[in-house]
Amino acid sequence: MGTYDETHLQPTTTIDASHDSVKTNETTSTEISWDGERDPENPYNWPVSRKWALTCLAAFTTFLSMMNGTIITVAHFEISERFSVTETSFPNSYWPVTTWASGGACSALFILPLAEEFGTRPVFLSTYLLFLCFLVPQAVAQNFATLVVTRFFAGGCVAILANTAAGVIGNIWSTEWSRSIPVSLYILGYMAGSSMGPVMGAAIHESLDWRWVGYLQLIWFGALFPVYYFFMYESRGSAILAQRARALKKRGKGDEADFEEERMLSSAKLRHFFHIATRPVVLFSTEPVLFVSTVWSAFTVGTLFLFTQSVEQVFMELYDWDVAQTGYVQCSIVIGECVGWGLNLISRKLYFSSASRNTEVPGTPIPEARLYMAVLGGVFGISGGMFTYAWTSYSTIPWIAPAISLAMVGAGSVLVVSGVSDYVVDAYSDYAGSAMGSVAGGENIFSAFLPLATMSMYGNIGLQWASTLLALVSLVLSLVPTLMFFWGKEIRARSVFMNAMKDTVKKGHEAA
Template identity: 75%
Template structure:
């Protein structure tokens, strides 16, 4: 994964959706206390490897579980519509519970999550966890549809904070790019596989217990896991640990404390304004970020789209039940695991590109991040959607379109991983803002793209609807190949990207 900050920095990277931020407060805070030495045992980079892996696995598991919350209820939409008298004759109104969930995630990712940098990972994670538990209750006991729609908005906001605050663990405890690559890829796998696994788990619960138990079961396992996270999910953000040390040292000195509080308040307000506006500025002025956002957002949106299209395809062609259509989406998860394993090849291609780099000798070529992403987009997502389209016939066994889902799942992980790595590399000091724009786009596509699925597949037909999606994916996957030829020129002309060359030599030192 990308070097989000200087690996010797005392703060360490913080978190953002599928990436890490470099907060303005960290960049400008020259009065931050430092570690006693490079070998300070309190520094998360110096923790035992076993402790690092324990926290990494806890973080990835939290991401997986919270992302499942977004799609678990989709398999029960027929019964939910019947209970609350929701008509789906001309529009999939039952999907609003996922739309508002994704919109809540977009809002918290863009406006609330950056505030976590001032408080540390642990307190934000645990407090949000408790709020999330509260919003799981109405998902099980709601007496009207409006309750579900509204409370799902806040649950989605909490889920985004939980998933992405935990994501910061990889950057906070692993000091080099080589050591971070596997932990960060585990986070991305958990993020995407959780969304795809939701219908599978939801189908199992719905078939055995009913739709309300989808909420009850989540409430049970999240409540049971809270003590685990309370006792074992330690603070990993270096700046928070150092701040706590500074408070301990300053205890009893009221004048020093009040002066620091006033300075911090002014700085936090200024930095909050910058954090909230910079993602949109980057998105509107940077063509590379604009295309990257569309590419990654369409990919994530496609995974959510399958919660609707798989039902239409498999129920209409093979006369499957709604629970069976939930189970078959396990093929997407299998594909995502395959894509995760291919990320090791992507890392190898990136690191071996150093021998061909004439711009910054000894450093990898930035665009090498996109090699496997383009491959995944063309042969995985686009190829999978073409296959999904033209194997959707009654005389073709169901395993054929299921394999297509696997292809799309594998390609999606390669695309999102490649885009994430490249954007963070390319925008270096502005990585947090750049990834904030990408994450917001992903949530918006996840919210609204599936709403068009019902009409699209009805009007265009099962074959041509998927074919249109395949063509869109093909175009989005081929556009980044232009960076293979003109990447150096594009970066030189960008106000936000031209610092990448200056950081190239340092990044090469952080590889190992």
């Protein structure tokens, strides 16, 4: 999951449309700011049609780029044969996906500082071009090592692209209510993209050589670059104001000293960069709530990547399917994720209606209300789906039964990841970006290494008991957060980081 810009996802009721400014010099009172609350260049004041166009573009970008992670999985037999990779006792052909997710985990720590320093547009476009470069060796690789190494950097690029898309949504929608649906669309794109990868890969690989999986990606990503160049507008307020400051300087309305503060990568910002980069690790190590949230969300996302391995074992062994068919059946996961997105709209209503019951900060929603649908999704969606997936894995039972189970897991996964993401952002407020950096890192690590255990787990303890084990783990992780329903206030009071949320929400509510 993507990290979030800490300056734009605060759990306040409204955001002042004129809050951004660029100071020109510490010794003067001059500053570049918006021309009033109705400044049309302020992203919060953009027309709704433009906001939705940019939101859909960001969600589509996330969906398409995330497919790159799993689209190669359906070609693992041919890749193993071409590069003499053995899979007798270990899924060595999965290493290109492992390094891809590992690259995403590493780059997640540096996304927020880059976006903050340079704005969303230059970071997105430059990373996109770099991503195109790393697509080339995925198609023309002459040895397995090339494929593994270049996939690491491609995964790092995808993480930056996806997180920049998430930042765009936070930059243009000013209230929690207006932002909730756009954020859920982003999460749907993030998860459905990973699940859709094997489906798209199967469609390509059924008729073409495995290298065409890379060629076609290069074609469609290259064709889309002009769209992003002309329509991925700069949405970060401070970056727009910095452009305005440079324009004023060119017109002679300021001197070098006046705009010294505009200069980037100063020593102070460099220190801030390292501070942000290390904070996710500190939070994960010291915050029990964040630890559980990270493991819960990471296991959920890792399970979706695990299906790229287990579905082949189950459906090929039980129904004698070929690789392409096992890729197509994973479309049921995507269908379930779309259903989960629809159910997530109920979570939105439950959250905002909880404001009438909040005695801690009256008039504001209760953070734990974000978890209501997540717990239901974890128990009945993921755990229930995995139990059903386990005990319908018999050749005498029609294939549609385990396929429906996959859809149940897909629906539950969207509810869990959406609920955890929203809860972490609300609970950690000023530290939301760093907290989500921890969650994103965990998701990438589980996505990288959990599927490596699939072959031995399903082979040694059987199709039924392997899925049952996963269902039990998911059930435990889904029930632990229910403790927050009863002792959420006390737990937040003991946390230095979470306690800061209370003061921030109070100030935002008073301002509103």
